[in-house]
Amino acid sequence: MTSLPEPSAIKLGLVIDLDICVGCQACVVNCKEWNTSGYGAPLSDENAYGANPNGAWLNRVHAFEAGEGETAKTIHFPKSCLHCEDAPCVTVCPTGASFKRAEDGIVLVNEDWCIGCGLCAWSCPYGAREMDPAEGVMKKCTLCVDRIYNENIPEEDQVPACVRTCPTNARHFGDLGDPNSEVSLMVAAREGFDLMPEQGTKPVNKYLPPRQRRQTEGAPMSLVAMADAETPKGFWKWVDSTLEKLG
Amino acid sequence: MRPAWSIIFFTSSSGLGLGLAAWIVLGLVPLESATHLLAIAGFTFGLIGAGLFSSTLHLGHPERAWRALSQWRSSWLSREGVLAVVVMAALFMWFVYVHGGAVPPLWASAGVLTLIIATVYATSMIYASLKTVARWYHPLTPICYLMFAAAGGLLAACWLLAMTGQHVTAAIQQSTLLLLAAAWGVKLIWWRVAGASGSGSSLASATGLTALGEVRSIMPPHTSENYLQHEMGFIVARRHAEKLRLLSLGLGAVLPLLLIWLAPLSAPLLGIALVSHIAGVFVERWLFFAEAKHVVSLYYGEVH
Amino acid sequence: MSVEPQLDTSPKVGDEVRKTTCYMCACRCGINVHLRDNKIRYIEGNRDHPVNKGVLCAKGSAGIMQHYSPARLQSPMKRVGPRGSGQFEPISWEEALSTATEWLASIRKSDPKKLAFFTGRDQSQALTGWWAQQFGTPNFAAHGGFCSVNMAAGGIYTIGGAFWEFGSPDWDLTEMFVLFGVAEDHDSNPIKIGLGKLKGRGKRVVSVNPVQTGYAAISDDWYGVTPGTDGLLIISLIRELMRSGNIDVDYLRRYTNAPWLVIRNPGVENDGLFLRDKDGEPQVLDRATGKPVSHKIAGVSVGLQGEVKVKDGGVAVPAFMLMTEAYMDDRYGPEEVAGIVGISAQRIRQFAADLAEAAFAREVVVDQPWTDWKGERHEKMIGRPVSMHAMRGISAHSNGFQTCRALHVLQLMLGSVEVPGGFRFKPPYPKPPHAHPKPAGRPDQVAAGKPLGGAPLGYVLGPEDLLIGPEGEPQRIDKAYSWDAPMSAHGLMHMVISNAVAGDPYPVDVLFMYMANMAWNSSMNTRGVMNMLTETDPETGGYKIPKIIYSDAYSSEMVAYADLILPDTTYLERHDAISLLDRPICEADGVADAIRWPVIEPDRDVRGFQSVLLDIGARLSLPGMVNDDGSAKYSDYGDYIVNHQRKPGIGPLAGFRGTNGTSEGRGEVNPDQLDAYIENGSFWHTDIPEEARYYKMANMAYQDFAVDMGFYDNPQPYAFQIYSETLQKFRLAAEGHGNIQPPDHLRERVRTCFTPLPTWYAPFEGEAINEEDYPLHALTQRPMAMYHSWGSQNPWLRQIHGHNPMFISQGLADEHDLVDGDWIWVTSHHGKIRVPVAVMAGVNDKTIWTWNAIGKRKGAWQLDEDAPEAKKGFLLNHLIYELLPPKGDGQRWSNSDPITGQAAWFDLRVRIAKAAADEPAESAPQFAPLPRMNGMAQPDKTLRYGLKWTSNASSAKGREKKGKTSS
């Protein structure tokens, strides 16, 4: 049944640090690479070498900005499935193909059952589901369920592909159901937040805010000042006394 | 939202068919001869069935469509599917019963009627339950669907009466005028009220970057259009939307009303009224999608 | 209550993992290639690798698609249609190699200079440079001259090293990191890893960049500088630091030439040179005696102020005094420069304050005793934790060399070079200019049938080292090391084609190129270069450049202009050495090099270029490439990597040497060396001893280690050169001293630009045009997910960057009534392009910019003709000219840095205008489409990579209707 399971104790998910993400797209491509021959059908690409090439991706990085002039701030913004606790994509699914794992809360699509109706994608506020253009089934981030428990992979690599590859370490994986997990502590310390809380989806994934820039006006100056060096004459006096001290 | 012809056809055709079926079940259209019955039943089933069939056309895997009957506990789409199957079966039994010459018991007709209403309601709820599309997520959305089914069905019933050489009474004529006007009236209200309802989300809440001031999109994730933009990023220009609304009103309401008012008994003219109404509903359904904004488009720089 | 399907959460990944080195860009990360059924299943970063430590960028992850690209060349080819038409015929390797040999043999016999051999983003310059030398031509260089030679040479001449391969920030200890420019860089993953570390530690990241994307986006401070003005900003910062006493006097005195005595004797030939003792050693002032002594003497309290009389006239003062005179001048006051650099005076002061605070209030101390080159023992290592990085943002300007030097001087003033928390060298650097060879190519060094009298590239120390003839005429085809560009340490690849076609200084017979898309994104004035490549001599009817041999791996735009194509393999199919003799993968704490090896066998008739080069070398009987009996000495590049020795014990690879594979640095040839590398993940790494890790230029422990490793044969400690005597020597020549002097038209330029202390002058193009006609600066940036033109054949990457808008500020958009997606004309003094716009706020308001090299020529790279890369994508290069606007003096002034010849890509000035409503929504200019290379079929429309390994393989059958699919 595509009703949601009882909320699991373990809530696996990602924490994405917007203070560090440089928008390099490494997570995007590595995700595609891992998953195109992993869980379910390959992530196909239409018009691969032609006009409007388009394929299925499980993770995409946007670029936003706020502010004007010197205070303008560019923000790179990765987005994949947030493995919502109240996942509307699961409950709208007519076939039972969409499901949320009772064990760890990962939201997945059983591609053998999926009819490709697209309704789950309509119900997701975050754009985290994409129809595979060739296979006609719904694709979404699997939280690399075929990596994180995979006994054929060394233990330290049993993390999502996007997390392992992220060059800046802006992506973290863990159990957000455990308040003492590294990711939970990080979220608490940095005031991690939900995307579109008003949609009522209760995302598991959290985002860490970018650090605020210093105000440009009236900023504190901390030049370890040598007031008497302000003039060339004062400067030489200062040089001399410094040399004197150095011997 | 991208208007898919298969879906537009599905909702308009099934809606019309179910509405017609409702009036038949209510006894509005006398099913005197076996030929009449067969023709009318065939026409009704044709409308409903064609709609349902068309709805499978946009599926990635139509051969698995049967699976969609399984999740009636949580999914309106599944409920719609289940109800559509049940209502067709019930209606079929109803016709068989009538064919046998008997008058169906009241409970049976009432049951079929309830199923019909539930089916149309379920169809509407596929859309009305989506919080992500603010203008659909409105209590008036199911009302619109139900009203259009009722009004369209009655108009179709009138035409059938005229076709089969039966009398369209003044009462029926007036009811049709009234229902049609009411359906489009509700639609006008929906356009105004539901159309203005916001999602409550903004790019600031979508990104959580509330502290930085107004957030704007500067680069989409990929330069080539993706599934989300294709499917959910479709919006029709405001100017065009206005024109199309007028067109749908003209075709769906004004012309049919005039024709029914002027020539209640002429089968050809009622036929024209019906076709015009169907065309109007088509345009209305197209706009239902094309004007709808999905919250995900916030991420792609669309202002809601 | 849910019925979950049974999942296999432990699927097998592949059959085997092969570790090699990525070459989706020049960063050289270690990769684990997972193979399944002999196809690539997955590529991930190698966790043990010193460069990337497990991470992998977008390009690296897209390697699968590059490796299986339909644009891969299939076999050697010879041209059959007119040049540029793209008509070729496949030929055998035997025919290809004998043709090349025949063409080259006759040149070598008569005049080896007639070969111009230029090699793009070559990672085998130790081989290609040596090959050129053995052939006998001085006309060799890689892409450095148009890339970032200002940064490289500015670094070598100032601190004996530069950024990227030469050094890096001390990521673990730095308190403040400043990026000047830098959108992506060769140091791709390491910078990202480092930024992640810094941000994780809550340290300040500062970006000075007209554009705020990528790294600048996560900066704590963004200074949206006006292009070409960084030098002025930096000098203003130096001034503020000096005036507030925030400079490291002890550091300057010990490790730089700030205390060296400079002769002041205006108008005389020794003016501005160092006062030297009879051994030629520069002198410093002994504070105790007031007398000059050699800077090498230990235990002297060195002074920074004072004056001594010079015997032959004039006086000598510490260079530091000249610095204070130069930099404490009011014209560098923040208020004075604010308008030009586009940053308020208050923010400039704040910037200086932050630098001072980080350097002096947050001093780091490493508890590690060490001994300096004078034998003085230091109990601790004191660090000034400010680090910096820069590349083309400051170097691709005509004032770039001096700006790069200014940046290093700023670092030195803060005492933050090669100290804990600062900027650190990676071995074999530091290496000052005098420890490098000098370039060979003087008339007496070039002879028919003979090798060149030395390596073609190197570092000059004065006019006497220039490669010029008796009349001062340039000797090299690119005019490197002539008065046009005296200190052009990397050559001037961007001038080769235009000089060769102009026959200036002489025509060539064969142009041999490798891995450089010169007919497109790699050239300024792209259309002009395409014309030059096909230009014929009206007298003979032959092409002006008679023969072009080109090695590429893919059907790039340049391939169409070759006469003979030597198809290379992809990076997963060949041997490569990332060698200490060239640009290795060392870190500040360790020495390292790496290899590539064929983790997959080629499925086409292609060969690794380096093997082919050795084969041609053997056929030409070049010394070192043949045995005594004339047979080829090396069977292929792999054989060469193992068995070639530059000097006894020194070969391309430093690891696993010696007969038992345990020697490092120096050692006998180890026949099993490649296996040892492969076993070790395709790299070798050894730690630098703790005591040797900082102050390498002055640290005896490091100097000894370097000799052990074979970087040099004896210790080479040196002082950083804030004051450059080399520059002064060129300036003296321009002032009329000595017998090697610049031609008159260049005299003034040399005199004003070759200042011995870093200076700032306005970029040349901006000076030559009328500001009102071209009020805007136009720039490019590297997209992180694309590597120049290589990326567009990659179906994954081209979805991310399939076309490139021109980004403009909101102010400009309002002024010109533009919204996203509108089309504009951008006009420079040289050309016009029509492009789509996008609006953003994070950009200097006098600047517009776009992504580099996304635009493609129709038909190239196996893309359909209606590909967005060709229809909407565009090159800024059409606007950039290799020459400056004429000055009316009849001379043709190159659009380059006058010192190094670095191409001044970012000096470009433009204006914009909205395109008319009825114009087509297509970028302009457009060129005739190229035919699909070697008759290749239309590639698959639908890609389903990995289909046969995925669980849905069977259910896919119903969906084949959408066109041909491939897996």
Ligand SMILES: Nc1nc2c(c(=O)[nH]1)N[C@H]1C(S)=C(S)[C@@H](COP(=O)(O)OP(=O)(O)OC[C@H]3O[C@@H](n4cnc5c(=O)[nH]c(N)nc54)[C@H](O)[C@@H]3O)O[C@H]1N2
């Ligand atoms: N407007 C503008 N223009 C610029 C720049 C800019 O910033 N702005 N930057 C300049 C700079 S710094 C540079 S370095 C140049 C770069 O310009 P190029 O060096 O021309 O760069 P690529 O486009 O990568 O082209 C290199 C060629 O190498 C080929 N190739 C790729 N892999 C292999 C291989 O394994 N073997 C062989 N034999 N060939 C291979 C590719 O197919 C391609 O034809 O561009 C310059 N042009």
Ligand SMILES: Nc1nc2c(c(=O)[nH]1)N[C@H]1C(S)=C(S)[C@@H](COP(=O)(O)OP(=O)(O)OC[C@H]3O[C@@H](n4cnc5c(=O)[nH]c(N)nc54)[C@H](O)[C@@H]3O)O[C@H]1N2
């Ligand atoms: N992903 C990827 N990585 C690459 C490459 C690639 O094509 N793709 N190319 C490689 C090559 S060949 C090279 S040379 C390196 C180059 O690496 P970078 O030096 O980072 O080169 P660009 O991307 O050209 O970036 C130039 C940056 O300088 C800024 N800039 C321009 N003018 C000025 C100025 O006057 N002052 C300041 N402060 N900033 C300025 C621009 O806005 C831009 O951000 O990257 C290498 N790495």
Ligand code: SF4
């Ligand atoms: S890999 Fe990391 S830094 Fe790069 S886009 Fe993804 S999250 Fe951002």
Ligand code: SF4
């Ligand atoms: S992000 Fe979207 S797809 Fe993922 S669980 Fe939430 S609603 Fe479903």
Ligand code: SF4
């Ligand atoms: S597309 Fe597939 S997963 Fe999504 S709602 Fe339809 S059947 Fe369920």
Ligand code: SF4
């Ligand atoms: S967790 Fe796995 S599937 Fe999800 S975005 Fe990351 S790499 Fe892709």
Ligand code: SF4
């Ligand atoms: S930075 Fe990326 S493309 Fe370059 S070598 Fe490393 S992984 Fe490969």
Ligand SMILES: [Mo]
């Ligand atoms: Mo470059």
